[in-house]
Amino acid sequence: AFARVSHLFRCVAYDVFDQTAAFQHACRHNYIDIVRTLLTDGRADPTADNNSAIRMSSEKGHADVVKLLLADGRDDPTAWNNYAIRYSSKNGHADVVRLLLADARVDPTVWNNYAIRRSSANGDTEVVRLLLADRRADPTTGNNYPIRISSQYGHADVVKLLLSDQRVDPKARNSYAIQFCSANGHADVVRLLLADGRADPTADNNYALWTSSWSGYADLQRTITMRSDRAAGMDMQRW
16 A cells, blocks of 8 residues: 555656656656646656657557657657667557658668567567568668578568568578578478578578478478479488
């Protein structure tokens, strides 16, 4: 009970003594009615602390708060080198990403296309879909890092999306994508890459085949062998 009273007192204190601090607190914790009230009141500064309000609400995925802040117009969603789009993408907050991409000021390509690199690595399919549809983010960044890392981690839905984008090259880094999804036993991803036809399952002295065999992925080994035109007579002595 004491903890609850203390928490309520702290919230009241924010409201009474510092409108801007109260506003930031409300944005961070998704207190949407308080955010709306303080924006209407006009005394709170939503741009304080280098636009902390929109940065924190975006990072935490509070889409309703972000929508209010963007509609208010005072916040800068590009603060801290587009922190809002970078961290909403990283954390998989698709609703926030959608709102931010609709604002022409936001740049999803900053930090070497951090948004699509991190969302691909984390398997956040809807965020990747939004970034690809926007067309500004470059899915070939880092020598096709998004297709390589999503394949390696087994994010089949992300891989499927990336393969549908003509800019993406699954052959990058000596067909890294098929080599490492095979090594990690991600059969769904292997099938997608084989069906696409561009990745080379024999790359690096048949790494995909021998590493799937060595790791005990017998079904995966058969899949690779059956779908490779050059499977017959492969030299397995490497291992």
